[in-house]
Amino acid sequence: MGVAELDDSRQIVSPEQPAINTTRLLNYYRDETDVVLHIGDIAYAVGYAATWEEFFDQVQSVAANVPYMVCIGNHERDFPGSNGLFNGTDSGGECGVPHERRFPMPRPALDQAWYGFDYGSAHFVLMSTEHFFYPGSPQYQFLETHLKAVDRTRTPWLIFAGHRPMYIDSTNYDIPAGDQTVARELRKYVEPLLNEYRVDVAFWGHHHSYQRTCPVYQEHCTEGATTHIVIGMAGKGLSKNVFAQRPSWIEYLDYEHWDCRGSLPMLLRSPSSISEMTMDGFTILWCSGNRRVTILLYTPPMM
Secondary structure, eight states, rough: OOOOOOSSSSOSSSSOOHHHHHHHHHHGGGGGGGGGEEEEOOOOOOTOHHHHHHHHHHHHHHHHSOOEEEEEEEEHOOOHHHSSSSOTTTTTTOTHHHHHHHHHHOOSTTTTTEEEEEETTTEEEEEOTOOSSTTTSSSHHHHHHHHHHTTTTTTEEEEESSSSSOOOOOOOOOTTOOOHHHHHHHHHOOOOOOOHHTTOEEESSSSSSEEEEEETTTTTTOOTEEEEEEEEOOOOOOOOOOOOOOOEEEEESSSSOOOOOTTTEEEEEEETTTTEEEEEEEEEOOOOGGHHHHHHHEOOOOO
């Protein structure tokens, strides 16, 4: 999301004014909000402790009143020699330490940035795309065991989240950390778990846009499969590196607006944080035979 001051008076890094708009909307809907998911690229502090302080000032009124659940992204974790999946310098040397100390999530252990929790009728599972997620890794073993153990009679909704997207319309094929390179690995190793354990919806960030897929498995629209939502437009500059012709599994894409919010039964709206006009919306319902059905609420022309 990033940080910004109303008058730039304490700004250390470049201000991200839309982050203020997102925070204002969170405050406005605070009494109607049950839980906040912030899935990576939290403050873009990249080594500056003062920026973390600015960020917490910015979100305090929300995070002090609503569960504020986070997962780690490249700008919190990645650095050479840090035993992560990628060796870029995106964290500015933080190596995940400030993120882990400032956000005491129910993780299995230090530097194991994955966990699950119940909230109401939903169970949430958050992974780290910055750590190894291949079969045999501690994270993969956790995900497999945890997803298998979810009691769908207690929490019929199963929501998954991670930072780098599994499905993304992006022209970035860089190796090893390009959008499409990582998405391919996630589909190869993690997607079979989502399909086997009937995950309803998966939220992702990283690419600064809003993207919604059909219920999809192995790049084919499949009835009853997981719907993937990229919600990387909370405040940082927007990503416009998309293909001229969108993939067949992308149902909606917007790289001009910020912010989104949702509710259960699975209802998600993506409003503009400037005008609050709803740009996209859908709901996922459970029907007889436990079959998931996606019903569009509102979809304006493709951006």
